[in-house]
Amino acid sequence: MALLETKHLSVNFGGIAAVADVALAVAAGEIHGVIGPNGAGKTTLINAITGVVAAQSGRISFDGADISGLAPDVIAAHGVGRTFQHCELFGDCTVIENVLTGFYCRQPYGAAAAALGIGKARRVEKEARQEAHQMLAGFGLADFAGVRAQDLPFDLQKRIDMARSLASNPRLLLLDEPVSGMSEAEANDAVATIRQIARDRGLTVLIVEHNMRVLMSLATRVTVLNQGRVLATGSPDEVRSNHAVIEAYLGEDA
Amino acid sequence: MRATIPILAFAAVCSVPLFATSYYLYLTELAMINIIIAAGLNLLSGNCGLISLCNASFMAAGAYGTVLLVNQGGISWFAAMPAAAFLTFLLGAVVGFPARRLSGLYLALVTLGFLELVQIAIEESPDFTGGIRGLKVARPELFGIPFHSETALYLLVVALAAVAVFAAWNIQNSRFGRAFDAVRQSPFAAQAVGIPVARVKLLAFAINAAFAGCAGGIFAIVAGFIDPTEFGVLESLKHITFIVVGGLGSVVGSIIGAVLLTALPEALRGTQEYSELIYGLILLGSLMFMPRGLVGLLNKLPAWKLSERTRKEPAHGAP
Amino acid sequence: MILPLPPPWKDLKRVELSRSGLSCRNRLGRYPASSRHCGKIPDKRRLVFRDDNGSAQTPPAVAKMSWQVASQLALSGLSIGSIYALVGLALVLPYKASGVVNFAQGEIVTLGAYAGLILANFGLPYLALVPITLLLAAAAGALIERVVIRRMMGGPEFTLVIGTFAIGIVIKALIRLHWQDNTFTLDAPFIGAPFRLGPLRLNPAYLVFVASMAVIAGALSAFFFYTKFGKAMRATALDAVAARLMGIETGSVFASAWALAAMLGALVGLLLAPVIGINPDMGQLILKGLVAAVIGGFSSLGGAVAGGILLGLLETYAGAFWGATFKNLVPFAVLILILMARPEGLAGTSSARRV
Numbered sequence: 006m007a008l009l010e011t012k013h014l015s016v017n018f019g020g021i022a023a024v025a026d027v028a029l030a031v032a033a034g035e036i037h038g039v040i041g042p043n044g045a046g047k048t049t050l051i052n053a054i055t056g057v058v059a060a061q062s063g064r065i066s067f068d069g070a071d072i073s074g075l076a077p078d079v080i081a082a083h084g085v086g087r088t089f090q091h092c093e094l095f096g097d098c099t100v101i102e103n104v105l106t107g108f109y110c111r112q113p114y115g116a117a118a119a120a121l122g123i124g125k126a127r128r129v130e131k132e133a134r135q136e137a138h139q140m141l142a143g144f145g146l147a148d149f150a151g152v153r154a155q156d157l158p159f160d161l162q163k164r165i166d167m168a169r170s171l172a173s174n175p176r177l178l179l180l181d182e183p184v185s186g187m188s189e190a191e192a193n194d195a196v197a198t199i200r201q202i203a204r205d206r207g208l209t210v211l212i213v214e215h216n217m218r219v220l221m222s223l224a225t226r227v228t229v230l231n232q233g234r235v236l237a238t239g240s241p242d243e244v245r246s247n248h249a250v251i252e253a254y255l256g257e258d259a
Numbered sequence: 260m261r262a263t264i265p266i267l268a269f270a271a272v273c274s275v276p277l278f279a280t281s282y283y284l285y286l287t288e289l290a291m292i293n294i295i296i297a298a299g300l301n302l303l304s305g306n307c308g309l310i311s312l313c314n315a316s317f318m319a320a321g322a323y324g325t326v327l328l329v330n331q332g333g334i335s336w337f338a339a340m341p342a343a344a345f346l347t348f349l350l351g352a353v354v355g356f357p358a359r360r361l362s363g364l365y366l367a368l369v370t371l372g373f374l375e376l377v378q379i380a381i382e383e384s385p386d387f388t389g390g391i392r393g394l395k396v397a398r399p400e401l402f403g404i405p406f407h408s409e410t411a412l413y414l415l416v417v418a419l420a421a422v423a424v425f426a427a428w429n430i431q432n433s434r435f436g437r438a439f440d441a442v443r444q445s446p447f448a449a450q451a452v453g454i455p456v457a458r459v460k461l462l463a464f465a466i467n468a469a470f471a472g473c474a475g476g477i478f479a480i481v482a483g484f485i486d487p488t489e490f491g492v493l494e495s496l497k498h499i500t501f502i503v504v505g506g507l508g509s510v511v512g513s514i515i516g517a518v519l520l521t522a523l524p525e526a527l528r529g530t531q532e533y534s535e536l537i538y539g540l541i542l543l544g545s546l547m548f549m550p551r552g553l554v555g556l557l558n559k560l561p562a563w564k565l566s567e568r569t570r571k572e573p574a575h576g577a578p
Numbered sequence: 579m580i581l582p583l584p585p586p587w588k589d590l591k592r593v594e595l596s597r598s599g600l601s602c603r604n605r606l607g608r609y610p611a612s613s614r615h616c617g618k619i620p621d622k623r624r625l626v627f628r629d630d631n632g633s634a635q636t637p638p639a640v641a642k643m644s645w646q647v648a649s650q651l652a653l654s655g656l657s658i659g660s661i662y663a664l665v666g667l668a669l670v671l672p673y674k675a676s677g678v679v680n681f682a683q684g685e686i687v688t689l690g691a692y693a694g695l696i697l698a699n700f701g702l703p704y705l706a707l708v709p710i711t712l713l714l715a716a717a718a719g720a721l722i723e724r725v726v727i728r729r730m731m732g733g734p735e736f737t738l739v740i741g742t743f744a745i746g747i748v749i750k751a752l753i754r755l756h757w758q759d760n761t762f763t764l765d766a767p768f769i770g771a772p773f774r775l776g777p778l779r780l781n782p783a784y785l786v787f788v789a790s791m792a793v794i795a796g797a798l799s800a801f802f803f804y805t806k807f808g809k810a811m812r813a814t815a816l817d818a819v820a821a822r823l824m825g826i827e828t829g830s831v832f833a834s835a836w837a838l839a840a841m842l843g844a845l846v847g848l849l850l851a852p853v854i855g856i857n858p859d860m861g862q863l864i865l866k867g868l869v870a871a872v873i874g875g876f877s878s879l880g881g882a883v884a885g886g887i888l889l890g891l892l893e894t895y896a897g898a899f900w901g902a903t904f905k906n907l908v909p910f911a912v913l914i915l916i917l918m919a920r921p922e923g924l925a926g927t928s929s930a931r932r933v
Contacts, residue, residue, distance in 0.1 A: 055451065081453035093448040095441050097508070106437040110453035116462060119433035120426040126433060173452045310736055357918040363735030364679055364876075365921050368868060372913040375865060379910070383903050496743055503740065536755065539747030546741045547729050 008033040008209045009054070009177055014063035016046075016053050016233075023049040025233040027063070031177070031226075036203055036210045038224030038241075040217065042254065046233040047213040048090065051179050054211075055087050056080045067177065082110050086175030090182040092166045096155030100146055101137055103154050103165050107172025108133045140168050144198075160191050164198075171202065178203075180212045184219050192216070196223050217254075221245065229253070265424075272417055276410040284413050288481045290521040291420035292474045297501035297513035298427035299470020304499065305507035306436060307463040308443030310363050313354060313370040314498045316377040317468040319490035320347045321475025323381065323388055326396055326485070331387070340476040344469050351468020352461055359457035374492060381487040393486025396479045412481065419477055423470060428510050430466065439463055440508070471498075493535070500542045506552025515553055646777045651894050657784035659890020660791035661846060665867025666874065666882035667798070668842035673876055674815040675835030678727055678738050682746030683843050684861030689749060690715055690844025691851040691860060695762050704766045708848055712841045719840025720833040727836070728829075746861065754858045766852035783853050790849060794842070795883050802879075811835060869909045872916055 007030040016024040024046040031037040039047050052058045054065055056077040065073045072080050081087075095103050112133060114126040141147050144164045149157060154165055163183065170178060183199065184192040196219055203210050214220040220227065221241040229236040229250050237247040244250055275287055296318065303309050324343030328334045334342065357369050381388045388394060398412070430436050438459045441449035446456045479485050497520070505516025520541070524534040549556060665683065673679050680686070690711055697707035722745060730741045768786040772779045802808040814821040814831040822828050847860065854860075870889050874881020889909060897905030 057447065057450070076455075077447075077450035078453050078455045081451055087451050089448065089451075093445045093451075095444045095448065097444060098437070098440055102437060102440070105434075106441045106449070106454070107452040109434050109438055112434045114434075116430065116433075116435050116466065119435055120430050122425070122429040126429075130433065169448075169452065304736065308734070308736065310739055357914070361917065361921060363739060364673075365872075365917055367739045368872060369914060369917045371865070371868070372910040372917070375910045376907065376914070379903070379906050492743075493747070496740070496747065499740055507736075533751075533755070535747060536751035539744050539751055543726070543741065543744035543748060546737050546744060547726065550733060550737060 007031055008035075008068055009211065010066045011050075011054070012064045012066075014050070014053060014065060015061050016049050016058055017061050022233050024053060024060075024230075027230070027233070027235055029228055029235075031209060031211055033176075033209050034207065035226055036200075036212065036224050038220040038227040039211065039213045039230060040215060040220050040227060040244075041230035041236075043215060044232070045215075045230040047215070047230055048181060049233075050230070051087060051181050051211075051213055054080075054179065055085060081173065081175075084174075084176040085179065086170040086173055086177070087179040088163075088166045088170045088181055088183060090185055092159075092162045094154040094162055094165055094169075096153070098154060099151050100154055100157070100165055101134070101141065101150040104137045104140055104168045104172050105133060107169040108137070110173055137172065140171065144168050159186055163187070163195070167198070167202075171206070175208070177209045177211065180210060180214075182214055183212060184214065184216055192219055195219075199223060269417075269421055273414065276413050281409060284409055285481070286521065286525055288413055288416045290518045291416045292478050292481065293498075293501060293517035293521050294420045294514050295423040295474040295477075296471055296498050297505065297517040298423050298510060299467045299474075300498050301502045301505075301508065301510065301513040302427060302430060302436070302439060302470075303463045303467035305502050305509065305513070306431060306439035306443065307460065308439075309358060309460060309463060310367045311354075311370045311464070311467065312367055312492060312495045313374040313377070314467070314471050315490040315492070315494035316374045317347050317351060317471035318475035318478065318494070319377060319381065319485075319487070320350050320468075321472030322479040322485045322490075323394070323475075324472065325476035326394055326479050327387060336480070340473070343476050344472040347472025347475070348465045348469040350472075351465040354468070355461035355464025358464055359460050371492065374495065378487055378491060381490070389486070391487060393484055396483050396485065398480065398483075416477055416481060419473065423473065424510060424514065427470070427513075431510060435459070435462065496542065497538055500538055500545070502552075503545045504541060504549075504552055506554030509552070509554040512552050512554035519553075647898075650778055651898055652891065653778060653780070653784060655891035655894035656887060657781075657787040657890070658894065659887035660787040661850065661863070661886070662866045662870045662889050663791050663883040663886025664794065664842055664846050664849075665863055666870030666886045667794070667879055668839040668846070669864075669867050669871045670874065670876055670879055670882045671839045671842070672723075672832075672835045673871075674879075675811055676723070676727070676731065676814075676818075676832045678731065679742065679876075680745075680836070680839060681739065681742040681864065682722075682749060683839065683867065684864030685746040685749040685753075686715065686719070686840050686843035687847040687850070687863055688753060688856075688858060688860040689718070690847030691764070691856045692753060692757065692847075693844065694764055694848045694851055695856055698764055704764070704852075708845075711844050711848060715840040715844030716837040719836040719838070719843075722840075723833050723836035728832070750858055750861060757858070759858060761855040761857040763855055764848075764851040766848075769852045783849075787849060790845065791883070791886075794845075795879075798879060807834070866909055869913045872913055872921075 009029070009031040011027055011029040014024055014027040014029070015022060027046075027050065029037075029039075029050075039050060041047055049058065053060045054072075056072070056075050056079070060073060063073070064071060067080070067083055067085060070083065072083060072085075075083075095106060098106070112129045114129055118126040138147065138150065141150055144167065146161065146164055146168065149161065154162065157165070163186075167180075167183070180199070184195050187195060199210065199212075200223060202208060212220060212224060224241060226239065227241050227244045228238045229244055229247070231253045236249050236253060237244050239247070272287070272291075276284060279287070296314065300311070300314055303311055321340075321343050324346055325336070325339045328339035328342055329336055332339070354370065354373055358366050361369060382391050384390065385392070431439075438449065438454045441452075441454055442456050442459050442463075449456055449459075501516040501520055502513050503516070504520060505514065506512025520538070523541075524537060527533065527537065545552065551558075665687065668683050668686075669679060693711045693714055694704075694707050697710060698704070702710070726741065726745060727738075730737050768782045770782050772781045774780070802812055810821070810826045811831050811834065813824065813826055814828050818828050821831070846863070847856075850860065850863075866889060867886070870886035871882045873885030873888055874883070876882075889912065892912065893905055893908050896908045
């Protein structure tokens, strides 16, 4: 059974169908790519899955449970993490604080316990900090732990975003254009990192990207979107040689 | 190492009764009360970024609540104060409820409306609250020890302020403090890591109200007299001035702002009109030229900046 | 507020309204109608009227809410609502143009009144000092925008909201420093005895309020829809960046919006001064203006006008039915209700809601 599944998912914005009748199935442990030209509805798809925008029709289910219509934070608490195309970091906070914020759902102490600074809260905090530092080290950010996030360059910010999304220990990770704005070398690094993380943590990953090369090298299955509709689904090779896909990307003469 | 400064400061403050006159004792007590208020408001407005113009109403709820619980409910002072603070906590949640979905301007308006409603409620219930005339407050007794002793009351106030600062610091460095900051800066990203934005805003209001309610309760005892004119819009703006001048988002900033702005009008010893003009100018000046507050200015000094980078567990600084 | 209301109408036993209309009596004694004894007794028994000699009278025709009383109240409500509408307009204008709500608008009203006072003390008659005050106000408004607001505009909303409050504090403190809390008067040609028009008593001041509001609403509409600068302001309100790209000088637009709002505020101050006197607390009016603007959704000028009139009517009727306390509660209850239920106001679009 698929970990993430959408059936007949449609999202309209004022009469324009950003996503139309999309069926998606992501199996556990898979790295699933969603590709399509700009305006194909990729980010809207992620926003719909994470509950940020409301779908007009269709169902989204995660691990068998229907998550359509749930609030974004509830969906996240179910085990769905995401990154953002423009990072959406907490700019004023330091790097370590950004990552620590991701631990929110895993720290079961109340405000009163926090205020008094008593045992359980302190212990949980300490453990979280240790784990956060380890994560930073894994991403090469250990030297920047105390630096304000908005003071750092874009590629480091992308890493912070990724670390933060992993802090909540998700089972499904949605990556929104993870290599946009990166040079080829940086993109290759990112690809390697993503692959390693997925393997080490047993994560299921859904990547939205419009960079064909990166996506094809990373994904085990690919869905192609065009103008909100699914053009093709299959392995990277199948999709690459699909006529409709070639037409959409390269025009009719190709 | 970093714990010595607060300990020294606390010891210094505790020793004030040894050499200060009654007037300066009172002034320091006011400063301590303002520290409690600022610490709470800082969590709401500095960390969580929510505008609240009704902080004075929460203070009023704590003050009148404590007095009423004692006078009409027959409870002892030392049960009444926490009880009033808890009731104010609930009141804060009530106000925080519409806050969930409202942006800055509309939130300011709702809190303003709430403040005016509370004012009217106080003025129109003279049987309970003394109405416009105000209410006299007797000095409490603790287990038979009358707090007529100035020093005893003073130490109580200082202890409360210390607890408040301790609590505010802890909350700020806990998952709730981080959630507040997250909600302020990027609600989308906050939700993406599972932070329930609406509930967090509610919590911020409730916690802030609890702090203000505590401050109100002890203020009633210290001042000996409360009336509705002390809990109007101007008061709320004064509270905001504490944290703006000190530095939004910084606990140390709230302490500095509260102490400075309690001392300054007294130091200038002018009439009330001058005091308000000064507050207004300081607030305006800070907003225009020093938006990060005094702590923000201090952070620009090289020594401070260095320590911020090399700290392993960086404390939350000014935004 | 400033208008004498008829006594509260209630069916009461043991409380009597005498023919002179201004007192009520129960077995404890006679009380003025404004006291809580007249307003708070909840019983629904028959009203007993006694004339000043003590003999019972049949209830006069106005024992129930007759059309005459209703229309009289409507007129009061309309005229005070016009003032609220003007204040609301002055709040919505700079908000639409520059995205900033001027919480110091109340103090601008006060400032206008005091400016009129100064000019009157120089010997200028009312009709002469009005245009001069308006010009001064326009200059002040533009100055505030340029010097203070422009600086704070890039920053967080917190800074702007609190900043305008701070401006208000400073203005009010300066006024109180110079004039203390004394109340001054200002002579105006529309102050005179009420005259009768059919069954209604009309206070000439009311008429001036309503007329001013109508004229200004009309003038603003014409300005925004038919003049080039007005269209520029509308464009800037919709999208400042796009407006700039079109060649509109948004700086002038901002300054003009604030100048215009300041003029409106000063006008309100000059209209109110002869009626209620000049004192530093006139600025409290801004709360009513805010409610008016919120009813209109803070996004439309027409909405602010409608909101102001609606608020004036609500207040007046509430005061007549339920007494002064409820009258004071009405604006804030309305404010909170609308903000909770429908923050975009009764007319606006839902951009007020966020995550």
